[in-house]
Amino acid sequence: MPGGGGWLKNQPLDVPGALTVTSGIILLIYGLTNAAALGFASEWSFIPLIFSALVLAAFVLIESRSKAPLMPLDFIRRGSVLTANTLALVLTSIVGGVGFIVPVYFQNVLGYSAVYSGLLTLPPALTFFIVGGWVAPRLVNRFGAKRTLLVSSALISVGTLLLTPMSPNGNAFVLMPGLLVWALGASIGFPAINIAAVAGTRPGEEGLASGVVGTSSRVGFPIGLAILLTIAGAFDPPAAGNANASTSTAGVVAGFQVAMLAAALIGVLGFFIALRLKDVKPPWASGDWKQNEAALQQAGP
Structure with a gap:
């Protein structure tokens, strides 16, 4: 709104960051949900959790190099x-x-x-x-x-x-x-x-x-x-x-x-x-x- 003290920033959508963080969190929740029922030793638990860690690590790498990051790393730190x-x-x-x-x-x-x-x-x-x-x-x-x-x-x-x-x-x-x-x-x-x-x-x-x-x-x-x-x-x-x-x-x-x-x-x-x-x-x-x-x-x- 005019004069409302709002903040507007035009920047491209961080598609790689959005895809990696979304898929990483989905894998994390899927693995944890299976772990609650089957235990962490089950392949239905630890395999999604391993992939989740890899995908979320890729998200951090993408955000550290992106000119328009979805979540600036200095923000979360x-x-x-x-x-x-x-x-x-x-x-x-x-x-x-x-x-x-x-x-x-x-x-x-x-x-x-x-x-x-x-x-x-x-x-x-x-x-x-x-x-x-x-x-x-x-x-x-x-x-x-x-x-x-x-x-x-x-x-x-x-x-x-x-x-x-x-x-x-x-x-x-x-x-x-x-x-x-x-x-x-x-x-x-x-x-x-x-x-x-x-x-x-x-x-x-x-x-x-x-x-x-x-x-x-x-x-x-x-x-x-x-x-x-x-x-x-x-x-x-x-x-x-x-x-x-x-x-x-x-x-x-x-x-x-x-x-x-x-x-x-x-x-x-x-x-x-x-x-x-x-x-x-x-x-x-x-x-x-x-x-x-x-x-x-x-x-x-």
Whole structure:
């Protein structure tokens, strides 16, 4: 818009970069999805992951030599941008893994129906909807992205730790406090990550920053799912031998417990990563947007 302070840059589309990054991410997600079900040792997992690494390496090489790169490498190497995207990967990996394991525990271990399991996950889902939609933006406005993400990481770790009292003959309501704390932490963290990712940008880079952090969040889900399910399978005692149904179920639960401990430790890692962020607030929280709006009105059409 005229006088809107927008940023326009005419440059050719980086077709080689777009093709390599898209195909590399598709291969990465495909390999991680297979790894969650088949393990990393399966050829359906490690072959796509190897090709993904090669294609993404080609993307980095293309971007380093391109005159009009799709994603300038100096942008992603910028401290605040890199930290925010790393944190997005970490937190979404926990959400992806825990969000899959808990319903599996409800249905396959406790024997609940899909409908009843869905009803049990409704309270944390409502927490995501209400807190993420209304409460989280107000927290970021008041306390800034850094402090919000520190609280978010701590709550995710504590909530995941409260999910470890799983047992073959347990009760889903024992896990409900942990689910609610976990959902509360995650729901306040996602908006803050987006604010932190955009805060380190220069004029005109906001769209790029939003796209990169969105990709990091999407990739984090299959990464967490693959890692936590691999850990759960590795610590499943009966997995290597024959066992009766009750012993096998106990082994599955033991693997889930270790996976929850691992998720809690990943949350602690997220806490320390959040310490490296700059404490920023969205522009409208400081009232700067009002000054800009007044200037635009004075400028006229």
